[in-house]
Amino acid sequence: MGNIANTYYPQSGRLVVLGAGESGVGTAILGKDKGFDVFVSDLGTIADNYKKSLDEEGIAYESGQHTEDLILNADIIVKSPGIPEKAPLIKKLRSLNIPVISEIEFAAQYTDAKLICITGSNGKTTTTMLTYYMLKNGGLNVGLAGNVGKSFALQVARENYDVYVLEISSFMLDDMYHFRADVAVILNITPDHLDRYDYKMENYVNSKFRMIQNQRSEDYFIYCLDDEETMKALPRFEVKAQQLPMTQDSKVEYGAYLDENKNIKINIPNRDEFEMNIEELSLQGRHNVYNNMASGLIAKVQELRNQSMKESMGSYVNVEHRLEHVAIIGGVNYVNDSKATNVNSVWYALESFSTKIVLLLGGVDKGNDYEMLRDLVRQKVKAIVCLGKDTARIHEAFEEDVEIIVNSSSMEDAVNIASHLAEKGDTVLLSPACASFDWFKNYEERGNKFKEAVMAL
Structure with missing residues (x-):
């Protein structure tokens, strides 16, 4: 069952979801479908469209408060990534040894789809959207979730995709333990959200590298050779997956690099080579070369045809609010x-x-x-x-x-x-x-x- 090898979490009983946004409501619906007794609690106000979904599904919820009597009796808690570990309620739940996990961790148990997971301080939305666009154009039956698109849990509950492209933030990763990425991507690591990590860069880096925990030898790990923090941290972690580095400053046998004529070259064992000049990319700028390399490596892993990849990389239009x-x-x-x-x-x-x-x-x-x-x-x-x-x-x-x-x-x-x-x-x-x-x-x-x-x- 799914991408969590053995099921580490209760498969019935009381599921309490903290936060009634996109991920919370999706989790509640999946939990209901799987036979849990579900309760949703949000300290803020719940948007009307989410209230409507919960009402239609007959799921109990509260807003404007967290009633501890209705929460501390949970068998399992799924919390919104926005709720920090330091919140008194989370501390109390931890002290009671009630599992507190993320939507992604919860939903991954219930799908056998391939999971392509993208993180990084910058460029992750663009890379996620570009990858989704490429795979969809390449004829794959693919879903888009995580920080973008519809809730992963909701799609696992009600859709039937073979592959998911997931944009994953460090906050999500903090609550992921047994989840496994078939393809894990760390684009780059630069100081961000350090207030959540005791202002220690190492804590933030460790959070990003949770991306590769539980990977196996048949999985892939894509990362940037030119990114200082990634390369500094890499020796501290055991990497079991096949490594596919990307670089604009040197040449690699397997992975992606830029040749002297400004062509992106992509090589993966047992696949034909891919080549495309950066002038032909629809997204320009040095950072977008990395985003295209990452998406191109993923597409190659998924055995897309070169022609289809080129068409997608040349026609993609960037997401709203990003340049x-x-x-x-x-x-x-x-x-x-x-x-x-x-x-x-x-x-x-x-x-x-x-x-x-x-x-x-x-x-x-x-x-x-x-x-x-x-x-x-x-x-x-x-x-x-x-x-x-x-x-x-x-x-x-x-x-x-x-x-x-x-x-x-x-x-x-x-x-x-x-x-x-x-x-x-x-x-x-x-x-x-x-x-x-x-x-x-x-x-x-x-x-x-x-x-x-x-x-x-």
């Missing part, structure tokens, strides 16, 4: 990169443009170190428009590198200011490096407000 072209107004290019919630994502964004940039930056700072941006900011950014309540750190970080740094009072205000600062041929780039929770519900709302403000110019 999304909004409009050209008065010769100025407006780009929505609201999904860039960490410094490294902003580095990738800046690296993608050859024009002068007016940068919209700021929000809820997660302890960002802006040092790595300074060179690129100096070279490319002519002005910074600060978003959010807390802008002091941005001023401090860049006051010597950028002539103009101004605060704004709303997204509309920020876009208006940026439009006056930008000249013909420039790019106005929303790439905030921060979470959005001070002015907006989430990065999607922030990106949509940016697009509305641009269209209103």
